[in-house]
Amino acid sequence: MPAFIIRRLLQSMIVMFFVAMVAFLMFNYVGDPVHQMVGIDTSFEDREALRESLGLNDPVPVQFFRFIGNAAKFEFGISYQHKRSVTGLFKERLPATLELSFVAALLSLVIGLPMGVYAGLKPDGWLSKVFLSFSLIGVSLPTFLIGILLIFIFAVTLGWLPSYGRGEVMHIGWWSTGLPTISGLKALIMPSITLGLFQLTLIMRLVRSEMLEVLRTDYIKFARARGLSNRAIYFGHALKNTLVPVITITGLQIGSIIAFAIITETVFQWPGMGLLFLQAIHNVDIPIMAAYLMLVAFFFVVINLTVDILYYVVDPRLRLDLGKANGS
Numbered sequence: 001m002p003a004f005i006i007r008r009l010l011q012s013m014i015v016m017f018f019v020a021m022v023a024f025l026m027f028n029y030v031g032d033p034v035h036q037m038v039g040i041d042t043s044f045e046d047r048e049a050l051r052e053s054l055g056l057n058d059p060v061p062v063q064f065f066r067f068i069g070n071a072a073k074f075e076f077g078i079s080y081q082h083k084r085s086v087t088g089l090f091k092e093r094l095p096a097t098l099e100l101s102f103v104a105a106l107l108s109l110v111i112g113l114p115m116g117v118y119a120g121l122k123p124d125g126w127l128s129k130v131f132l133s134f135s136l137i138g139v140s141l142p143t144f145l146i147g148i149l150l151i152f153i154f155a156v157t158l159g160w161l162p163s164y165g166r167g168e169v170m171h172i173g174w175w176s177t178g179l180p181t182i183s184g185l186k187a188l189i190m191p192s193i194t195l196g197l198f199q200l201t202l203i204m205r206l207v208r209s210e211m212l213e214v215l216r217t218d219y220i221k222f223a224r225a226r227g228l229s230n231r232a233i234y235f236g237h238a239l240k241n242t243l244v245p246v247i248t249i250t251g252l253q254i255g256s257i258i259a260f261a262i263i264t265e266t267v268f269q270w271p272g273m274g275l276l277f278l279q280a281i282h283n284v285d286i287p288i289m290a291a292y293l294m295l296v297a298f299f300f301v302v303i304n305l306t307v308d309i310l311y312y313v314v315d316p317r318l319r320l321d322l323g324k325a326n327g328s
Contacts, residue, residue, distance in 0.1 A: 012301040019297040023290035076291040081283045097272035104196030112200040116207025138201030147194040147267035164269035195264040210242040251307030255300040
């Protein structure tokens with residue numbers, strides 16, 4: 001297992017290296033940082049002095065490795081628009097995005113997994129057909145349209161839930177959360193449903209498909225022949241083997257929830273990293289764009305590494321294959 005983890009770590013480092021290269025190129029080829037930071041009436045001498053102080057006159061390799069060193073400490077300079085440290089801005093916005101992503105992922109798993117298991121065990125039942133019809137809505141409708149429909153129904157028409165914002169939050173050090181407050185929970189309902197609906201339907205359909213495939217295997221038929229109860233077969237054998245491939249897809253989908261929260265945060269004006277990133281694109285705020293790219297890539301790498309380790313632990317076939325490869 002140590003060799004397996006080391007290989008995965010090396011692959012993750014290579015991925016982060018190339019992501020850092022893309023982020024660095026944004027600084028050099030998407031607008032002029034000095035032009036973004038100074039006014040129109042700034043003299044040429046002041047512009048050159050600022051360029052020198054930022055190290056923009058250094059050779060490109062020197063700039064690149066300095067950028068990697070700063071990125072490792074999550075230091076991306078000063079935001080062109082906000083005139084503040086990018087690290088400070090992300091510390092303010094990160095809790096909102098992670099809270100929204102966590103609740104959306106939790107809803108997807110807690111609801112999608114049982115629905116998928118039921119639809120797999122009773123594929124011809126009327127409730128299973130309702131679940132499949134519901135899943136088509138989740139897969140087909142764009143995220144922004146789902147959000148707008150929820151706002152129209154529950155905020156505009158019924159007036160039950162707030163249409164924007166995060167509600168009242170509690171601060172624990174630099175971390176902020178709306179979970180302990182009523183207004184924070186109410187503000188979280190529609191964005192989390194909007195963000196998690198696609199993942200929920202994807203998990204449900206994947207679990208259903210895997211469950212149907214597992215139930216047709218020979219070892220399930222052998223278990224029936226031995227006289228095992230349906231409960232033991234379904235939850236002791238079938239479900240365990242169904243979840244092995246589901247772990248990989250689910251892990252990657254959790255990463256995508258964080259990355260693609262931009263649309264949901266924009267629709268609901270949720271004060272997270274996605275909304276900050278979208279505003280940065282509009283204002284060509286390169287430090288924020290680069291920081292967002294690096295942070296999201298880091299989340300993907302960490303989640304993917306965790307999923308690979310879990311897959312190694314729960315699937316004995318992978319351990320056997322790796323053992324044979326190392327033995328040869």
